Amino acid sequence: DVKVTQSSRYLVKRTGEKVFLECVQDMDHENMFWYRQDPGLGLRLIYFSYDVKMKEKGDIPEGYSVSREKKERFSLILESASTNQTSMYLCASSLYPQGVSNQPQHFGDGTRLSIL
């Protein structure tokens, strides 16, 4: 079974802090994703990576950056946390792009981040 592990289930930070959210997958997947999920807005893609050191902006990249130095690890960085970044953050991975293959996305358990 695919295992996607997010480093923290709950995190509380202060405005202006630099925040790191870590995600690790154990199935040698090429693609990794960061989403945020908010009531009424559903899941929105922040960034994704299709290879080591490669990244692409999603729908809401402002205020975020990412890092993928190793294939199994994908980090989301909040450069200067703000209260409107309080949300549930979900990491996912897939072997190949789902638009051209039948490889599903697998999700981690999520990180509930609160910015005070």
Add this chain to the structure above:
Amino acid sequence: KQEVTQIPAALSVPEGENLVLNCSFTDSAIYNLQWFRQDPGKGLTSLLLIQSSQREQTSGRLNASLDKSSGRSTLYIAASQPGDSATYLCAAPSDSGNNRLAFGKGNQVVVIP
């Protein structure tokens, strides 16, 4: 732009009834469609992925159908149990890129004992 809609947002059913959850999508040129389950405060668990060449996909009490021409997928859960209470989301590849999924906002299901 691919848009995925799930109506109603919430529903309750008595235990033992069959559940029928609907998902509609605007761009029928999809490669596949995926159904997920999400428990409160948790991540998404993949339930079924139905390929564009398939009309149905089954796993235990779950059955997903896909009708590309009408832009619809349906998830059936037979003989519902209280443990089926969760939010169910569907997702289809977005026309914005091969790596993007468009998600519905989910059906929040409560199975009443």
